[in-house]
Amino acid sequence: MPQAPQPATSAPAAPGDSGEPLGHGLKQRHLTMLGLGGVIGAGLFVGSGGGIAVAGPGIIVSYLAAGTLAMLVMRMLGEMSAALPASGSFSVHAERALGRWAGFSVGWLYWFLLVVVLAVEATGAAKIANGWLPGVPQWAWVLIFMVFFTASNLAAVKNFGEFEFWFAALKVLAIVGFLVLGGLAVFGLLPDTDPVGLANLTGQGGFLPNGWEGVVSGVLAVIFAFGGLEVVTIAAAESEDPARSVARAVRSAVWRILFFYIGSMLVIVSLLPWDSLEPGQSPYVAVLDSIGIGAAGQIMNVVVFVALLSALNANLYGSSRMIFSLAERGEAPRGLLRLSPGAVPRRAVLASVAFGFVSVLLNLLWPETIFLYMLNAVGSVLLFVWALIAVSQLRLRRRLERESPELLHVRMWGFPYLTWAALAAMAAVLVLMLRDDAARPQVLWSVGLTAVVLVVAFVRERSHPVSRVSE
Template identity: 85%
Template structure:
């Protein structure tokens, strides 16, 4: 019931005005960033032994208990497979920036900001956790953030983190509603979706695209109500592999389309990625390596195979459409001649 309520609320917010997306994300981000900054600050004080009833930790937990990588790289591999889905939606940053007043400048700023935030918030918080707690104290299924806060004596740590996680989920929902609707709108612009989806409101909101993008969201809510023990787990397990395929298709699209734009309309290419094409190929190689690792994992293998099948089906449909369009062009040229 609550999931359906939030779906309705965020759908109405995205239908009303583009600024609502930014307004919600501002407050969500403020709470999330505030929580993680506070966590990093408390962690740093605890490491230095400057909190009440704490002693300096130093590097004991990093060098002791078997040292770095006590069980080899297998733990790192498992961690990579588990956290891939957490970076989903990062590409929405550039989509939102592209609708700003100065896209070329704001897209570059958004990407640089995202990279620094990942290094500070993701990597930084993990460094605090492994420095404060020995790896042998980690309990599967329990939040390491809560474990750290409990260890340094923060009251109500579990409830605090539950609120932060809840806000993060709402933020992800809001971002995905926005991003998917813009993707649908973009497909309609290129003739790969019904032209009726191009209609926008007086405030610039593609309302039909928003409704089309949230339709499956409402269907999934109903499916989850009927099969709560299976639908959610299946969707969650599929996210990681699907994201890798989506990112790989984005990279392949760049490799194919950027040279064409440079030949046909170089003046429109106002924002250029540095390190092209070698950095793009490096990213593709890294994503391929993660997919290979997922194939070697019994738990991750099914989602890779299902996602590969879905990706192949999408590529097949796209190829058939392109083939039909090419035949139509040749047919028209033959009739003119």
């Protein structure tokens, strides 16, 4: 492996100055709500049913385990982003810590992940809208969404912040409302309800009806629902005070998200027998129906619709800033660096949305063939991204303590032991996915994609081993 470049001898950027040419239109409230709403999506509202089906009430433990891992990763990322804010976030951190190959690899893998998942979100939102207005074909809804959010991302960054703030606020309000209503129902404080006690937590096979194997399967089913938190550290570089903004956003987001997820699961499995829930159907709808909330299905359709559009908006933003950062460091075409008068990377936005349009087209035409292969190829990429974040934090933390300890506004808990524990947990998840028939294709395709990117990265590093962020 090529030697990692030595750090620059010049002093790091001062706190509050990201050193980026991009605008600084995002406010603290934008970042805080982006952190809270970034992972509250269809994976929680609908996908959690699959986790409950395999883990039963033990899904609470599954979410606790997966959420703890995500929280540790975000703490590491928060430490690095508060000290060295950059639009490329963990891609820049990886390059500083490990060399060009690492920054190139994690940046392009994450960009590809976002633009492929963007197609899933656009298509999912279009299906819901088509159900409301069947006269408008699904492809037309996709076109409307993509054009609208492209326009919002091409405008000033504060427009993205405002859209995402209100989208995320609606999702957070939906979760809070669900927790309040569900909590009242659990204690029999709603009309025509009685206290449920522990019957549904201990009946139907007990708290762990499928044993610890079910809990592990639940972790595999829900862990990727925590993806999306990373965007807040990318956005921090365009805030008024990057170092302090990301520190506050990370601190507030991780605990509250863990509370939202675990609280929701506790309400669901307390109110309903776990084996009465059908995979593929929203357990939130089932709970609202059980406590007499009329039109529960339509209410959740609106919430999921908003969640999908919010994720589409955030992913388009995150992908454009990542590829812009790659271009800044010479890892993507330099033509993508052109900025609008409002300091928005328009060509980077258009490049990301162009590939997003291709992904959507493939999803509409060949969902079971070409697009399925693409989706499998990014299925486990998030774990590789998280692993490089952890390894980068191990190296950069020691470097910062030695050279610039005043920049450590956020510190990783239990360093370095919890960082190593997180890496071990990621390795364990990958091994478990390889043993699972349904998850194995995702791992193998993702490993293949990662291997290709790494080969290109190492060839590029051999031709130019000096990191641009260290020049």
